[in-house]
Amino acid sequence: MAILSGKSGSCWVAAAPATNYPPLEGSIHAEAIVVGAGIVGLTTALRLCEAGRSVIVIEGLRTGGQVTGRSTAKITTQHALIYHHLIDTFGRDLAQAYADANSAGAVQIREWVRNYGIPCDLEAKDAYTYTCDASRRAEIVAEAEAARQVGLNADSLERAPLPFETAAALRFSNQAQFNPAMYLVGLAQAVTARGG
Ligand SMILES: Cc1cc2nc3c(=O)[nH]c(=O)nc-3n(C[C@H](O)[C@H](O)[C@H](O)COP(=O)(O)OP(=O)(O)OC[C@H]3O[C@@H](n4cnc5c(N)ncnc54)[C@H](O)[C@@H]3O)c2cc1C
Structure with a gap:
């Protein structure tokens, strides 16, 4: 019988490498600022980058650690x-x-x-x-x-x-x-x- 830890977590997040992007300091300029490094924000950001736009992504927690990283993965x-x-x-x-x-x-x-x-x-x-x-x-x-x-x-x-x-x-x-x-x-x- 499996003993569960009682802690909530995601096996996907646990298997993913942690990222270490720098904190936002001072003033920076970009054509687009994307708030949130989930699948919606990063898809938008990469599309913009591919279209030649300058992009900043701001993430408050861990990249991939929120709803997308806790989904059913289908x-x-x-x-x-x-x-x-x-x-x-x-x-x-x-x-x-x-x-x-x-x-x-x-x-x-x-x-x-x-x-x-x-x-x-x-x-x-x-x-x-x-x-x-x-x-x-x-x-x-x-x-x-x-x-x-x-x-x-x-x-x-x-x-x-x-x-x-x-x-x-x-x-x-x-x-x-x-x-x-x-x-x-x-x-x-x-x-x-x-x-x-
Ligand atoms: C239980 C569950 C299972 C699911 N299973 C599937 C599935 O199998 N297949 C599927 O296609 N869809 C699935 N979905 C739906 C899918 O997961 C979501 O539609 C999708 O992940 C949403 O992506 P997101 O980028 O909006 O959110 P998130 O992945 O949560 O990303 C948003 C990011 O924005 C950051 N953020 C928010 N506010 C700020 C702020 N003010 N400043 C800085 N950062 C901020 C958060 O920290 C977070 O990292 C599931 C949803 C749930 C709840």
């Missing part, structure tokens, strides 16, 4: 049963825009991991949403159909590949997982290498 266009809901509620165009934005984000992460050689244990994986309730099978089938309508590689299965019984599963092929805290340390290094 890189996926699958978000429970969202596409059926989006098509039904807002129409096909908005659902398509949502799918495209999610796909572009996933592609961007893979490209940067490759181009900047970021060590973050990135692995391709299928993503699953499953139910143990047979009365919800139809929702899984409808979601797979909705996701395919916006061009995503989705299918519905009789059961998820889990060591217990499930009634149905939605599979999105070729998604990914990584260590998000290590990824952010790598993004920060890429920003620094480009003069940020």
Whole structure:
């Protein structure tokens, strides 16, 4: 039986190297100041650096140590049963825009991991949403159909590949997982290498 420490923490943050950037002193100038070295701030900063802008990133705590570094570490266009809901509620165009934005984000992460050689244990994986309730099978089938309508590689299965019984599963092929805290340390290094 595992004995847990009782302390909250993140295995991703624990495995990531600590960064040691200098404190902000005096006055400095840049075209853009990004507050927060999470995935949102560092993605913005690196995009700006790549576009030739001068950028300063200000982080109050530890790079990669907050929400991103404590997340579930999935890189996926699958978000429970969202596409059926989006098509039904807002129409096909908005659902398509949502799918495209999610796909572009996933592609961007893979490209940067490759181009900047970021060590973050990135692995391709299928993503699953499953139910143990047979009365919800139809929702899984409808979601797979909705996701395919916006061009995503989705299918519905009789059961998820889990060591217990499930009634149905939605599979999105070729998604990914990584260590998000290590990824952010790598993004920060890429920003620094480009003069940020
Ligand atoms: C439990 C959980 C699991 C999740 N799992 C996933 C998942 O598997 N896949 C997925 O895609 N998304 C997941 N998400 C969502 C995702 O983690 C967040 O949307 C994302 O990490 C938010 O990034 P961020 O850069 O805004 O936040 P953060 O990573 O928290 O970064 C914000 C940074 O700003 C700094 N900061 C804030 N204010 C200031 C200030 N005034 N001055 C200086 N610094 C400041 C903070 O210290 C912090 O480092 C999950 C969310 C949660 C809560």
